Amino acid sequence: MDSKQIREAFLEFFASKSHQIVPSAPMVVKNDPTLMFTNAGMNQFKDIFLGNAPVKSPRIADTQKCLRVSGKHNDLEEVGHDTYHHTMFEMLGNWSFGDYFKKEAIDWAWELLVGKFNIPVDRLYATVFEGDAKDGVLLDSEALALWKKYLPESQILFGNKKDNFWEMGDSGPCGPCSEIHVDIRNDDERSAIPGRALVNESHPQVIEIWNLVFIQFNRKANGQLEELPAKHVDTGMGFERLCMVLQKKQSNYDTDVFQPVITELGFLAGKKYGEDEKSDIAMRVIADHIRAIAFAITDGQLPSNNKAGYVIRRILRRAVRYGYTFLGFRKPFMHQLINVLADQMGGAFPELNKQRDLVTKVIREEEDSFLRTLETGIRMLENIMGVARKKSQTEISGVVAFELYDTYGFPLDLTELILREESFTVNREEFEKAMEEQKNRSRNATQLETGDWIEIRPSLESEFVGYDALESELKICRYRKVKDKKGEYFQLVFDKTPFYAESGGQIGDTGWIEIEGVKLEIFDTVKENGLTVHLAKTLPADPSATFTGLVNTSKQLSTAGNHTATHLLYHALREVLGTHIEQKGSLVTPDSLRFDFSHFQKVSDEELEQVEKRVNELIRHNSARDERREMPMADAEKLGAIALFGEKYGDKVRVIKFGDSIELCGGIHVTATGEIGQFVIISEGSISAGVRRIEAISGEKAEAFLRHKMKTAKELTTLLNNPSDLKGAVEQLLQKVSALNSQMEAFKKEAASGLKKELLKQITNVNGINFLASKLPVDDAGIIKDLAFQLNGEVDNLFLVFAAEIEGKASVHVMIADNLVRERGLHAGNIIRELAKLVDGGGGGQPFYASAGGKNPNGIPGLLEKAKEMISE
RNA sequence: GGGGGAUUAGCUCAGUUGGCUAGAGCGUUUGACUGGCAGUCAAAAGGUCAUCGGUUCGAUUCCGAUAUUCUCCA
Known part of the structure; x- marks a missing residue:
């Protein structure tokens, strides 16, 4: 059976047991502060378990996209090193909400695995909860009795609270569970060591395949358990593992779930899978991660610099890192795998096919940016090694390595790799310590x-x-x-x-x-x-x-206006730019609205104007709100309502219609578009590859904005004596200013050259030095500086002191010819510090040029005298 | 949410006891060589040193705030 048939067989089996088959919820979680991603099949039913939502259907089955990057059984850094852990995986599951319980759950699991999938009985093991004295829970004898029907006691094991008692969190619904494990080792190995000894021992070929959770308690915040009135069943079977077992492979990556991508990757890298352990690991890492990234993006989670988006970015970077180190990629390569992935999985998950271009573009952009980060890091490392070499050190401080990692995102393993090539090592202890400190800081800061x-x-x-x-x-x-x-x-x-x-x-x-x-x-x-x-x-x-x-009605009214305006904007964008526009994010506040959407070029000023015009037109149409609160999803689709990728919808949806704009939406809207009044686009820009953002305002805010603009224009007109053509008048003005400017420059130059001639005459020879000290009738320090540099270029052996009174303060400059600095050890900086005292100021500079300022311009004549004295000595 | 960075020419980045008239490479423009292109050489244009405030005689540089952005941890 190929993977598609296996998935189908599972769903068909439970459909035949009166289960309703539902689609997978998005992998990205919204409205749950404790969770960023769907990490188990039950997530989308959490509301029901918690009693916050009613049971819609007592029996449900599905395949759920899940993502795990951390947790007790899962560490991102481990994925790819073994053959059966993943970041993204599919969880096949069946549920009972207050309907059937342990008997049916176990019977059907058996029927499917043994009866339908023909897994040999002697390879199967079941675990049963042994009970826990502290919680006052006894051995799960009910499950035990059920398993005894199918399995000899030698294939039934007892598990403790850690392995066989499932809890959602510190409090909430929980209960004992029963796991099914399968031993896929060859016969020799099986006769040498019984599979029983390897269950739950992290053996790659004796693995848990299905977990049946029996939710029968609620744990209160004080730790006590109370029996639930309605008991539930929650099961999860790892799809990739199941495929491995049924396709008689020794690794999840050998199944047809991963092989097409691995083959393509091997082609791109010029390597074959299975020939070298290190490149095999890299290929597994990439094959796994590309799925996680692609599905996250289709579910609306773009890589970004914090929260869920950052997790996605890190997964992508880990894959690039492995490709860089072990497969020799120096250019973006991940995005080239999307086509193969979409061909293979687009059937079961159509969202992947629909957004193929966007996914490819976003990944490509991310790869580029990370490769740049790597370049920067390598450059910094080279500097660090250079310094170390000078000091003849062979160990690089862990603090430095940590800084590289913490601040610049340069991974430790790459640091070590590069250092090793140059015979350096890194102090890992120091690194770990710095990491520990950072973790403590974070933990303390997030106490809630x-x-x-x-x-x-x-x-x-x-x-x-x-x-x-x-x-x-x-x-x-x-x-x-x-x-x-x-x-x-x-x-x-x-x-x-x-x-x-x-x-x-x-x-x-x-x-x-x-x-x-x-x-x-x-x-x-x-x-x-x-x-x-x-x-x-x-x-x-x-x-x-x-x-x-x-x-707060006034706030809400503005918010409603902005929300409706957002719908109209979406509609107008699709009219003007095309129907490839998909919403990628939205923020509606009383003050403004922000709308992110997929589009591959900058929206031109003309297009933007057209969009804005169209929205205002729709506002004036004053279309009344047409709201359907309980429309069946199928009818909404027929109506052409726009839905969001990555949004979870029920069977009944709320449809909001204003004219031709029809969206599924739960938000607050005005009763007719006319209430919005006015719509103004404030900015358009890019937030990521293939995604643009428009910021806009509406209603009173827009009116105030326009009024302010008009007022400014009016004030300008008044200032310019009411010209008929404001723009022309300003242009003329600018022209005049620039003409005057260049004229003034010319005058200044002339004046300066006049001044320069005058100054040249004042130069006297003191001690073989061409000395010049003068108070200048100038009010710009820049001109003085300029003059000083010019004279220095024209007169040899020059020592000059310029002073001027600028805005009631003294400004002093000293310039000394290079040869005097060298030969006589003069230092303008030191000299000016001495001189500045006479004007109640201070200053400094380099040996050949220095400047100073002072509060007392009356000291200038004395200062110039003093300068002469200093040189005369 | 917490920590650490960054923001300098169109792009990628240099710029340390605070004072070098703020630089490089690429790109752009112009000119020369060439039959043309490519190329080589020469020159030029291009900077509110993110914004605001403070310290100072003087801030791209030091301090504080803001914005944007990167990065690590949770």
Whole structure:
């Protein structure tokens, strides 16, 4: 079976057991502060497990794109070195939400693996939770009994809390799990050492393939477990591993999931996979990472310099690093693999095919930029080695290596590699120490304490009523205190709320909750795991009372205007530039809007003008908002509604339509486009390869902006005596200024040359030196400097002192011919320090030229005298 | 969120006890050589040294803030 058939077989099997098959959620997670990427199949159902969302379908199965870069079983730096760990992988899973439990989960797992996939029974092992005294949980005898139906006891193992008890976090739903392991070693090895001894021992050929989690408890913040009323099943089977087992390979990378990319890579590098351990590792690293990067980008996460985007950038750089070191690539190469990848996986994940060009471009750009970073690092390393050589050291300080890594992003392994070639070593201990310090600093800075939720009344979902009202009666269901470095605040959850939580680029509402004339400020509203959480500095006196929630209407109105304007902008962009425009990001605040979209060139001024004009036209059409809150996804698609890549949508979606602009959107909008009033584009630019950003304003802000512009223009017109052609008048003015300037330059030059002639006459011979000391009638230090340099070029053996009064202060300059500096040991800097005392000032400079200033211009005559005395000695 | 860097010509970057009339390479323009192109040589243009404030006689350089950006950690 090839990988496509395996994926299909899994989904078909569970469909036949009345499971609803759902698409994979995006790999990039939104609305969950604890998670950046989907790292397990259950992530998209977290809301349901937490009880924040209702069960839509009791039985579900899917294949889920997951990304793991850190965690207890996974370290980015290890991926590629073995044959079965990955950054991105597919997790096949089946779920029961309060429906079937252990019996069906185990029976079906068996039916599929043994009955359908024909995995030999003697190669399978199951683990069962042994119980934990501290938690007061007994051995999972139910699971044990079920396994005994299929497996001899010699193939059933008991696992402790670490291996066989699954928890989502410090608190929340949890329960025992049962893992299925498979032994794919050859018969000789199997008879030498029983597979039983190798289960959970990180053996590459005795591996866990499927984990069946039985969620039956809820762990409270105090650590206690309570039995859940509705029990769930959550399973996950690593797709790549399954393919390895079924295709009878010894490595995930030997399956048809990775081989096409590896073959292409070998072609590009001129190497064959399987001939050299080091280049094999590099090829595995790249084959793995290219998938992670490509899917992250299609899910809307571009590489960037922080958060999730930075994780993607680091994965890409790791791959480039391996290609650079072990495959000899010196030019971008990763982007050339996208075509093969898209051909192979675009069927199951169409988003990859659709965005092939963008992915290629973005990766190429990133590769270029990292190769530049490497160049800079290599240059710096060469300097460092040069210094070390001079001091005849052979060890480079770990602090220096750490600086290279920490500040310039130059990886330690490359540092060591390059140093080794030149017979240097690096002090690793110092490096580790510096790293440890950095980690401690970060940890201390991110202390965040969250208290237990205090429940006032039970609630399943907090109902959002803000589409219809900006004011509503509400009750607090639960609250908790959160403490971070800056202070503490409270998170409140209401039974229903008119406050819009930050989502889809639109920032959260602010406002108040009021009781008997007392107002409590809500300073932000956010979404956490599908729950709308309101932030307040303090708690009300009686949290159990009924309040009136009041949204800050003026702010929200501006926000709504900007949000609708964003839709119109998107629409206009597609009209003017073409339908290849895809939204890549959006920020809607009361003050402005920001819209990122895919487009491969700069948007020209003409196009920008056209877009702006079109949006204002759409505003004047005054199209009324046509809102459908519960439209089935299929109908929305038929309507031609625009959806976002990387956004998770339910079966029922909200559709917002203004004229021909139709989008899936949960945000707040004006009732008709006319309310926006006005739309002005402020800037257009690039934020990454193939992605442009437009910033714009609307409504009152736009009006104020234009008024200000007009006022400026009007003031200019007045200043220029009301010319009929303002631009022409300014041009004329500029011309005049530049003509005057050059004239003035000429005059100045003439004056200076007159002055110069005069000064030349004043030169006297003192002690064989051509001496000149003069107070100049000049008010620009630059001219004095100029004169000094000119005279120095024309007169030999020159020693000159110039002084002038500029804006009530003294300015003094000393110039000494080079030969005098050399022969007589004169130093202008030292001399001027002496002289400057006479004008209550100080100064300095180089041996041949120095300048000084002083507060007392009356000292100038004395200063000039003193200069002569100094030279006469 | 915390730490460390960077911001100098169109681009890539130099520029240390604070004072060198701020430089290099590439690119651009012009000229010369050449039948033409490529090329070589010569010359020129191009800088609010990110912004604002402070220290100082004097700041690209030191200090502080802001913006942008890179990088590491969480």
